[in-house]
Amino acid sequence: MDTIRLTMAQALVKHLQAQFTVVDGIEVPLFGGAWAIFGHGNVAGMGEALAQVKDEFTTFRAHNEQGMALAACAYAKQHRRQRIMACTSSIGPGALNMVTAAGMAMANRLPVLFLPGDVFATRTPDPVLQQVEHFNDPTLSVNDCFRPVSRYFDRINRPEQLITSLPVAINTMLDPATCGPATLALPQDVQTMAFDYPVSFFAKKVHKLRRNRADVDQLAAAVAAIKQAKKPLILLGGGVHYSLALEEATALIEQCHIPACETQAGKGALPWDHEFNLGSVGVTGSSAANTAAQEADLIIAIGTRLQDFTSASRTLFANPDHILLSINVTPFDAEKHNAVPLIGDAKVTLQELLAEVDGYQTPATWTDKVKALNLDWLAAVDQLTALPKQASDHDYLPTDANVIGVINRAASANSTLVQAAGGLPGELHKLWRTSSDLGYHVEYGFSCMGYELAGGLGVKMATPEREVIVMVGDGSYLMLNSEIATSVMLGLKLIIVVLDNRGYACINRLQQACGGESFNNLLQHCHTVEAGAPKTDFAAHAKALGANSEQVACLADLEPALMRAKASDKTYVIAIDTDPMPSTQAGGAWWDVAVPEVSSREQGMKAERQYKIAKKQQPY
Numbered sequence: 001m002d003t004i005r006l007t008m009a010q011a012l013v014k015h016l017q018a019q020f021t022v023v024d025g026i027e028v029p030l031f032g033g034a035w036a037i038f039g040h041g042n043v044a045g046m047g048e049a050l051a052q053v054k055d056e057f058t059t060f061r062a063h064n065e066q067g068m069a070l071a072a073c074a075y076a077k078q079h080r081r082q083r084i085m086a087c088t089s090s091i092g093p094g095a096l097n098m099v100t101a102a103g104m105a106m107a108n109r110l111p112v113l114f115l116p117g118d119v120f121a122t123r124t125p126d127p128v129l130q131q132v133e134h135f136n137d138p139t140l141s142v143n144d145c146f147r148p149v150s151r152y153f154d155r156i157n158r159p160e161q162l163i164t165s166l167p168v169a170i171n172t173m174l175d176p177a178t179c180g181p182a183t184l185a186l187p188q189d190v191q192t193m194a195f196d197y198p199v200s201f202f203a204k205k206v207h208k209l210r211r212n213r214a215d216v217d218q219l220a221a222a223v224a225a226i227k228q229a230k231k232p233l234i235l236l237g238g239g240v241h242y243s244l245a246l247e248e249a250t251a252l253i254e255q256c257h258i259p260a261c262e263t264q265a266g267k268g269a270l271p272w273d274h275e276f277n278l279g280s281v282g283v284t285g286s287s288a289a290n291t292a293a294q295e296a297d298l299i300i301a302i303g304t305r306l307q308d309f310t311s312a313s314r315t316l317f318a319n320p321d322h323i324l325l326s327i328n329v330t331p332f333d334a335e336k337h338n339a340v341p342l343i344g345d346a347k348v349t350l351q352e353l354l355a356e357v358d359g360y361q362t363p364a365t366w367t368d369k370v371k372a373l374n375l376d377w378l379a380a381v382d383q384l385t386a387l388p389k390q391a392s393d394h395d396y397l398p399t400d401a402n403v404i405g406v407i408n409r410a411a412s413a414n415s416t417l418v419q420a421a422g423g424l425p426g427e428l429h430k431l432w433r434t435s436s437d438l439g440y441h442v443e444y445g446f447s448c449m450g451y452e453l454a455g456g457l458g459v460k461m462a463t464p465e466r467e468v469i470v471m472v473g474d475g476s477y478l479m480l481n482s483e484i485a486t487s488v489m490l491g492l493k494l495i496i497v498v499l500d501n502r503g504y505a506c507i508n509r510l511q512q513a514c515g516g517e518s519f520n521n522l523l524q525h526c527h528t529v530e531a532g533a534p535k536t537d538f539a540a541h542a543k544a545l546g547a548n549s550e551q552v553a554c555l556a557d558l559e560p561a562l563m564r565a566k567a568s569d570k571t572y573v574i575a576i577d578t579d580p581m582p583s584t585q586a587g588g589a590w591w592d593v594a595v596p597e598v599s600s601r602e603q604g605m606k607a608e609r610q611y612k613i614a615k616k617q618q619p620y
């Protein structure tokens with residue numbers, strides 16, 4: 001057997017370089033490179049290995065481990081899980097900084113390879129710098145925190161263990177049914193150990209998207225359910241994008257005249273103005289989609305986890321005789337909510353369904369009704385996003401909807417909108433209009449504050465030809481903003497709009513809705529010095545990080561500022577003050593957020609009584 005003597009770290013990088021995938025019929029490297037912040041535990045091993053191949057396998061340097069890992073998540077999401085990035089860090093705090101991003105990848109089923117440095121496998125120098133000791137278990141390190149947020153986890157305690165473990169990690173990330181993050185904890189001494197690796201371990205391997213077909217009996221049950229439906233509704237989830245099943249989903253909708261709506265992850269699967277698109281669904285849904293969901297006798301959920309925002313905490317599908325048909329590649333998801341499961345890849349499963357339901361068409365009474373509902377909803381969106389008469393008033397604080405309207409009108413078919421946490425995902429789910437399947441990139445599976453700026457960087461890396469617009473609240477900006485500097489350093493231009501409402505406005509509104517007083521969310525309601533919390537100059541801060549920037553004084557100034565941002569040759573940040581209180585009440589559905597059973601406030605007791613009434617809508 002032919003062998004080559006390499007360190008474990010060198011062998012790991014060489015194996016990653018040998019992995020390829022097919023995207024749009026073109027063979028490309030599976031890994032788009034590695035993110036690295038070197039430190040104690042990875043600089044000598046992984047650092048040296050990556051330096052040896054820096055001209056063939058790019059290493060990107062970030063300013064924060066969480067930020068670089070979130071960028072890797074966004075890169076995979078924007079690539080529809082067809083391409084991946086690796087992330088390596090030091091032991092201790094460097095590794096722990098990536099755990100939040102691993103949780104985000106786990107919740108959203110996104111492939112990222114985490115390679116945190118670890119303590120010495122030999123334990124000879126223990127305790128080493130940054131080591132957290134466990135008195136009763138010396139095998140534990142902080143990297144064990146990755147276990148609950150990884151689809152696959154291993155600690156490579158001998159260099160030859162890599163031969164079996166690394167391919168399994170890659171296989172786990174690429175299997176649509178198990179897709180998610182993989183973690184290989186790398187003890188710093190083992191990274192540097194040499195081993196005679198089989199040359200075959202570095203043979204080129206080309207991966208292709210796996211497409212498992214549905215069970216014949218499950219397919220027959222699904223066909224029967226569709227053919228007897230009088231009021232069907234399709235829920236388009238993220239799996240439609242990841243399976244590259246947009247054409248097939250559209251064909252089913254148009255062939256059978258079935259109205260459709262979109263989850264957060266599924267938004268963009270249909271153009272916003274498609275005749276059968278009812279818009280967003282669930283807690284942040286349109287009035288048209290939610291009314292249809294309440295009346296539907298058949299809900300066809302395609303590629304969705306059916307989380308609480310989608311199902312309105314299990315209250316949305318209110319027709320007592322409804323059937324939930326769940327098309328999903330993952331049995332775990334297909335069986336949720338007592339659904340009729342149709343387990344299989346969305347693209348090939350829809351192709352088979354199309355052939356079997358040929359001739360079926362939804363009754364016109366149903367389609368006519370929901371189309372009328374949708375016209376009312378579209379008119380409401382027009383009104384909510386129109387430029388208000390106070391647009392030039394410097395004393396008027398615009399709403400999120402006001403700002404969304406201006407940005408949406410300035411965006412093009414080549415724009416990708418990036419957002420994550422707070423009130424904006426709900427507003428955008430309802431109000432943002434996109435005609436491109438790559439035009440809407442909102443992370444709401446984990447609702448991860450801090451994702452926005454790093455995520456925008458990852459989106460730009462994945463699709464450099466697109467204009468990337470990031471909307472971010474002041475809270476998320478202050479939480480994680482260092483990758484603005486990284487975007488400038490790498491020449492990856494972002495347009496960033498900071499909506500400064502002076503606090504965590506979304507959670508403040510939820511706090512009040514649950515009967516609580518405004519407390520510790522808006523800066524004005526926090527414990528501060530007598531002068532209060534400072535007013536952050538986001539434009540000056542962004543400029544200090546190397547970006548171009550400006551503060552706009554009123555809503556009317558936002559559009560010309562966006563034109564200047566588009567003309568800029570590097571990342572451009574626009575800050576605008578907004579009102580923390582208003583949110584779009586049109587559409588939407590109930591969300592189960594537990595309310596205290598005992599309160600000293602009348603508002604609290606009233607909220608608890610309303611909560612008990614709403615709970616009765618749930619099946620259990």
